[in-house]
């Protein structure tokens with residue numbers, strides 16, 4: 001895949017003109033997500049206060065929202081940011097971490113969905129539950145297979161007019177019309193906390209590069225993680241060394257290698 005919207009083309013453009021990505025993510029993810037964006041070539045900014053989140057969203061290239069460590073004040077910041085991003089025509093990426101776990105989270109995600117996310121990214125358990133299915137998720141961790149979440153993803157994409165990305169052993173992306181599967185990554189990835197959250201932020205970076213092509217942007221971000229994950233796992237001893245090797249692999253990955261090694265198939 002080497003065209004104007006291939007993962008490598010988008011990565012090259014991201015490196016040439018680093019987008020400012022407004023991330024409202026959780027306390028666990030803030031550091032690793034910022035480092036993932038820097039390694040990939042983007043500019044992260046973690047800004048969540050309700051007093052400034054709206055103002056900041058208008059100047060960023062994209063907004064990402066993650067409910068991992070939610071509070072009422074943070075939710076107000078998320079809503080202000082999403083409204084401002086929407087008004088400014090900036091892409092919004094939503095990560096509904098463990099939304100099925102409590103009533104507070106479920107209600108928060110319902111409100112955030114009303115604000116029109118451009119991309120929704122979750123693990124299989126989160127996507128199944130978001131579409132009203134019976135999910136086996138435990139806290140923030142998935143216990144379902146991506147294949148079981150594909151129909152849920154297509155339904156959500158159509159209902160919300162969004163691109164939906166489901167991650168796991170083989171990732172799945174759909175805009176309700178087109179769909180793709182992305183192979184790669186490593187079994188060590190779910191053993192490092194907040195890598196999914198970091199991926200959500202990276203999707204934000206790619207949507208800032210292609211605001212009019214969220215499906216291609218999501219595919220590019222997932223392919224970047226898949227290839228960098230394989231590179232890091234090839235000589236990692238476990239989750240600890242994988243974690244820093246993954247950052248190094250992201251930084252070392254170039255556009256040509258990404259297009260050469262990405263395994264993206266139409267579904």
Ligand SMILES: Nc1ncnc2c1ncn2[C@@H]1O[C@H](COP(=O)(O)OP(=O)(O)O)[C@@H](O)[C@H]1O
Pocket residue numbers: 122123124140141142167168169170171184185186187188189190194195196197199222225226229
């Ligand atoms: N078994 C696996 N094999 C390969 N890659 C995986 C596996 N599980 C998760 N990943 C990758 O880990 C990253 C985070 O996905 P995931 O673990 O599903 O998210 P979350 O952390 O939100 O639960 C994605 O790039 C995904 O492709």
Ligand SMILES: Cc1ncsc1CCOP(=O)(O)O
Pocket residue numbers: 026028029068069097140193194195196197198
């Ligand atoms: C452990 C934990 N607890 C609340 S948010 C969070 C991080 C979840 O990260 P991810 O969804 O990427 O596994």
Ligand SMILES: [Mg+2]
Pocket residue numbers: 097122123140196197
């Ligand atoms: Mg997650």
